[in-house]
Amino acid sequence: MVDTEMLAARMRGEAAWVRLLAAAGRLERALKHNPRWRLQPRVPAGNPGGGRWTDGGGSVVVxxxxxxxxxxxxxxxxxxxxxxxxxxxxxxxxxxxxxxxxxxxxxxxxxxxxxxxxxxxxxxxxxxxxxxxxxxxxxxxxTRGAIPEFDPLWGRTRLLEELRNAGYRYKGPADTGQGVIYRNYAQDTEVRIMRRPNREPPLRNTDPGKWLMQYYYRYKVPNRREGRHVPIPDGQ
Incomplete structure (x- = not known):
C-alpha cells in the first residue's frame, strides 16, 4: 500500500524544487546585466564603508x-x-x-x-x-526491519529510553547469545537486543546488520517471524 503522507511530502518537495530553480533563474537574469551600474551611488571615501554600494539613503548594501x-x-x-x-x-x-x-x-x-x-x-x-x-x-x-516511528540512528542508550517511553518492559534474557528482550504487552510486540557475534561473518552474508556495530536488534510483531537484524549505532 502506498504511504499517502510520504507521497504527498515527496510531491511537495518536488514542487518546492521547481519553484527554487525558477527563482534562481529569475535572480540570475536580474543580475546578469546592469547597464546603469556606473550610476549606482557609493559611500564617499573617508567615511565608514567608503567605496561600497549604497541605496542612496545612507544605507550600505552589504x-x-x-x-x-x-x-x-x-x-x-x-x-x-x-x-x-x-x-x-x-x-x-x-x-x-x-x-x-x-x-x-x-x-x-x-x-x-x-x-x-x-x-x-x-x-x-x-x-x-x-x-x-x-x-x-x-x-x-x-533499516528494513526497524521499529516503526523509531529513529534508526539512535544509539543503544537512547533506544532503551525510547522503548520504555513507548511502553516496553524488560521481559528477560534472550534464549541464545548475549541479549535481552523487551516486550510491549499492550501491543504484543517484542524487541530483542543482542551483542555482535564474536565469530567472523560468513562469506555469503545475506543479512549483515548483526555484524556492523557492537549491538543490533530484531523487532517482532504478532503472528510474524522476527524482522531483519538492525544495527544499533555505537555511542549514545
Missing part, C-alpha cells in the same frame, strides 16, 4: 559574502555555470553528505565504489545524486 563567495568559487571552477546549476550542485552536495553520514553511522565502511565523474558541472551533479541515491538505498536495506 553583499551576502558566504553565498556570494561560494558562487564565485563555483564559477571559477566551472566557467559559464548558471546560478540554477550552482544551486543544483549545492543541493546535490548537501544531500550526498547527509545520506553518507546516515549510512556510515550504521555501516562505517560503506563506499559508493568507482566514481566515473566526467568534466563539467552537470556531470558532478549527476555523480553526487548517484552517491545520494546509492547511500539512501543501502540505508533502507539496513
Amino acid at each position: 553583499p551576502a559574502s558566504g553565498r556570494a563567495s561560494r558562487i564565485a568559487r563555483m564559477r571559477r571552477r566551472y566557467p559559464g555555470a548558471s546560478l540554477a546549476q550552482i544551486t543544483r550542485l549545492e543541493i546535490a552536495t548537501m544531500q550526498a553528505r547527509t545520506e553518507l553520514y546516515k549510512v556510515r553511522r550504521l555501516d562505517p565502511r560503506w563506499s559508493f565504489g568507482e566514481r566515473l565523474r566526467g568534466p563539467g558541472i552537470n556531470s558532478e551533479i549527476r555523480d553526487l545524486e548517484a552517491v545520494a541515491t546509492a547511500a539512501r538505498k543501502r540505508f533502507g536495506e539496513l
Whole structure:
C-alpha cells in the first residue's frame, strides 16, 4: 500500500524544487546585466564603508559574502555555470553528505565504489545524486526491519529510553547469545537486543546488520517471524 503522507511530502518537495530553480533563474537574469551600474551611488571615501554600494539613503548594501563567495568559487571552477546549476550542485552536495553520514553511522565502511565523474558541472551533479541515491538505498536495506516511528540512528542508550517511553518492559534474557528482550504487552510486540557475534561473518552474508556495530536488534510483531537484524549505532 502506498504511504499517502510520504507521497504527498515527496510531491511537495518536488514542487518546492521547481519553484527554487525558477527563482534562481529569475535572480540570475536580474543580475546578469546592469547597464546603469556606473550610476549606482557609493559611500564617499573617508567615511565608514567608503567605496561600497549604497541605496542612496545612507544605507550600505552589504553583499551576502558566504553565498556570494561560494558562487564565485563555483564559477571559477566551472566557467559559464548558471546560478540554477550552482544551486543544483549545492543541493546535490548537501544531500550526498547527509545520506553518507546516515549510512556510515550504521555501516562505517560503506563506499559508493568507482566514481566515473566526467568534466563539467552537470556531470558532478549527476555523480553526487548517484552517491545520494546509492547511500539512501543501502540505508533502507539496513533499516528494513526497524521499529516503526523509531529513529534508526539512535544509539543503544537512547533506544532503551525510547522503548520504555513507548511502553516496553524488560521481559528477560534472550534464549541464545548475549541479549535481552523487551516486550510491549499492550501491543504484543517484542524487541530483542543482542551483542555482535564474536565469530567472523560468513562469506555469503545475506543479512549483515548483526555484524556492523557492537549491538543490533530484531523487532517482532504478532503472528510474524522476527524482522531483519538492525544495527544499533555505537555511542549514545
